[in-house]
Amino acid sequence: MTHAKLPLTLADQVAKDLAEVGANPELVRVLASIAGAGRRIADQIMRAGILDQPGYTGEINIQDEDVRALDVISNEIMADVLGAQDAVAAMVSEEMADILVFEGH
DSSP states (O other): OOOOOOOOOHHHHHHHHHHHTTOOHHHHHHHHHHHHHHHHHHHHHHHHHHHTOOSEEEEEOTTSOEEEHHHHHHHHHHHHHHHTOTTOOEEOOTTOSSOEEOTTO
8 A cells, every 4th residue: 555645744845855955953943933933823813803803912923013913922922932942142123122042051
């Protein structure tokens, strides 16, 4: 019996392509984690209506734009994911007034 080969995930494809050109393994891990964050954010977007999260928070970001609940959730996911990477020292975002420095990196 022949099994169909599953398609590569974005993280798998990025890791494969970067390994082929000799990219720094730390960079590969960071990019793969960002791809994973994208999947988590997409999941939150798909469930936003069910969880009653699509609306505005009443806050204004540093670009003078109204902040949506999903903006905040996405920003928190990115901060969690990037903060877990030793190769990432800090993060900036329009949802934060200041640089988020990851202590110990």
